[in-house]
Every structure is written in C-alpha cells, then in structure tokens.
Amino acid sequence: MSHTSRTSWIARHRTLTSCGAVLALVTLGACTAPEETGGAGGGAAPKPAASSPAAKGGDAPQKKAAIRGSGTFEVGKDVPPGTYRTTGNGGAGCYWERSKDSSGELDSILANDNVTGTSYVTVAATDKIFKSGDCKDWEAVDPQAAGGSPKTEFSGKAGMLKVGTDIAPGTYKSEGPSEDGAGCYWERAKNAGHDIDSIIANENPAGPAVVTIGADDAYFKTVDCADWKKS
Secondary structure, eight states, X not given: OOHXXXXXXXXXXXXXXXXXXXXXXXXXXXXXXXXOOOOXXXXXXXXXXXXXXXXXXXXXXXXXXXXXXXXXXXXXXXXXXXXXXXXXXXXXXXXXXXXXXXXXXXXXXXXXXXXXXXXXXXXXXXXXXXXXXXXXXXXXXXXXXXXXXXXXXXXXTOEEEEBTTTBOOEEEEEOSBOTTOSOOEEEEESSSOOSGGGEEEEEOOSSOEEEEEOTXXXXXXXXXBOOEEEX
8 A cells, every 4th residue: 555545544533532632643543652763873875884984083073874865774784773853755645654564464563654844763673674665755753852043033933843952942923824734733742653652742722822841751743834933
C-alpha cells in the first residue's frame, strides 16, 4: 500500500479525553515513546558509511547521518536509530512512518504523520522499519544540543519546532486558524516519538489562542494557525 493510500486509512482523529485534552492521532494501536538519542555519525543515505577517523590531537568532525526523503529503510542496517529533521514536502506531500516489522500491514505501524512544514522524528533502536515518502531529505540532529537564535515570533504553519533551539519558551498568542487553513492545531510535546504519550497538551482553537510553551517542553507543533507572537 502506498503512503498516499495508507493515509486514507490512517486519518488524523481528534478526540476529547476525560481530562479535556484534545489528542491528534495519526497512529493506530498502542505505542511506546522511544528514548531520544542523537543520530549516529557518518555518511550518505541510505546506508551511512563508517564515521571519519579521529585526527591526531583530537577527534575529527563527523558528518551527520541522513535519510533520503523517499524510501523504506531497515533501522540499524540502512539508518541508525536517532532523531532526524526534515524541512517538509519534497513532492506531493511528505509522509513518514515508524514500523515494528516489514509486513506493510496496518498493525505494524508504531507512529506516522503527514508533515506540514518542518518535522522531527525519533527512530528508536527497537523500530524495524522507517518509511518516508515525498519528503525533503532527513538530517540527523542531537536532541540534547542547544544553541541557535530561538525565535519569539514564528509562522503558524511552521510545523514542528524545537523548544530552546528553533523557538524560545514562553507564552504565545495567535489569532487562531489561518485564513487559508483547514483548521488551527497546536501541540506541546515531550519528545519526537509522535505517539499519544509524547503529547503534553494540544488544542484545535476556533478563535484567538494563547499557549504557554514550557522550558522543559521538547517540541511545539503548529499547523494551519495564524502567526504566533510572544506576549
């Protein structure tokens, strides 16, 4: 089944839990949030080459492992476990999938997403397959790394952003759904596993929105919202 037909089976569902949180699900079945680890160093996609040898007097810089934007890869053979980032659509519509086996069946899916804007995903060592379709190439990132110039204003269609690196923590306001969007959705996440347990809080605001992104949050996701500004 292609990723385009699969997404018709795995539509995003938003349900209200007993505690009032709105959950955006693209996965079916129980999942376990993977522990985030940095991608292994080393080479061109899909199979990373051995890392660069250490230079005298210190270690030589290592290239980031990469995953092609389209393809099906065996975890541990074609790609190492780790956290990866893509800047989104490289074709008709970026779709990725973590799977527990290579059967291609619906029950094998651990987590998946139809990407809008930027996205991060952590491929766990226990995953068997990582699938990506029509995405821009994935780069390996260190989820523990800090730095950069975190923004205090950003697009409501930016996708998934790393707190402390892409954006600064704090309280943000948006006018809600963008004029041409299908419906504003935001999510605070504690990791890039993309299962239910990774969600700290989320919402589908119909009007102006306010959200406090905590310093301990790992990621903030925003889809089809008006721009966010720190208040």
